[in-house]
Amino acid sequence: MGSMHALDSFVLSRPNRCKSLMNLFFKTPSSRSYRLPVSSLSISAILTKEMEQETSLFDFKTYMFQKGDSVHRALDDAIILKTPLKICEAMRYSLLAGGKRVRPILCIAACELVGGLEYQAMPAACAVEMIHTMSLIHDDLPCMDNDDLRRGKPTNHKVFGEDIAVLAGDALLAFAFEHLTTATSSDVSPERILDAVGELAKSIGTDGLVAGQVVDIDSTGVVDIGLELLEFIHIHKTAALLEAAVVLGATMGGGDKEEIEKLRKYARCIGLLFQVVDDILDVTKTSSELGKTAGKDIAMGKTTYPKLMGIEKSRKFAEELMKEAIDQLSGFDSEKAAPLIALTHYIAYRQN
Secondary structure, three states: OHHHHHHOOEOOOOOOOOHHHHHHHHOOOOOOOOOOOOOOOOOOOOHHHHHHHHHHHOOHHHHHHHHHHHHHHHHHHHHOOOHHHHHHHHHHHOOOOOOOOOHHHHEEEEEEEEOOOHHHHHHHHHHHHHHHHHHHHHHOOOOOOOEEEEOOEOOOOHHHHHHHHHHHHHHHHHHHHHHHHOOOOOOOOOOHHHHHHHHHHHHHHHOOOHHHHHHHHHHHHOOOHHHHHHHHHHHHHHHHHHHHHHHHHHHHOOHHHHHHHHHHHHHHHHHHHHHHHHHHHHHHHHHHHHHEEEEEEEEHHOOOHEEEHHHHHHHHHHHHHHHHHHOOOOOOOOOHHHHHHHHHHHHHHHHO
């Protein structure tokens, strides 16, 4: 994705027009015109000197390792082996197969940003990761992308068969909501837990992941897919669950409406950023480098950002999304915002 000194170009003063432009383009997920700004729109990102200093001192690798380890242990504890053993083994196979744990870590970081504590967000973080894993299991099925490799290992249906893979995904989806509602600490109000359930459900239904997947399937092989439709697919298929992760964290941490909405806008940017970078990596990296099958989108006739815009314009679009995301964090405590800023950089510059 380029070198880190692209950050040197960040503008250190907030343009007055930023808020009005953001309000114009960021609408509710249910709105038919809901879409993110395209690369021709130049909205300057804000990173104050204080935030730059805090971020430069922030130990991102240690943070990711510690939070990732906490999430892994919580997931391991959540899915126990019981009868029928096969379905539990299939659930654990994909859930504990590794991965970056970006979504649960975003959930925890958002919780801590608004003053909450890790334990308050952990069940929600695990629920998001369970649903994400479900989507990967189902996405890899022969009736979908028909993929043989995920996170450097054979996909779930290659190990357990298609029937068990479908059921493992279904079980993870159901258990995600059970875990969220039964394992969340009693010091999180029932009202906030109910809000979280609604937010998470919406992110995976016909206003979220499922909508994106359906349009993605219908668009495969179609040659005249435009940018607006491509954004619809990725906002719903990829960004919606990332948005839910951040909003759930802020909700569990006690965030107010203004804080949650700023973080929602932040998450929409990084959600689309994640997909743009994913599209770039799919055509610039090998399968061994990615830990999954490279070039599969092009082979299946899918439209991607590099295919539509070219590699360089896609990289420019990713940089703009990164800047817009960081802009949404400018009003928060700089030290508490450092993990989310670092995570944004990580998503933008990741290599797999």
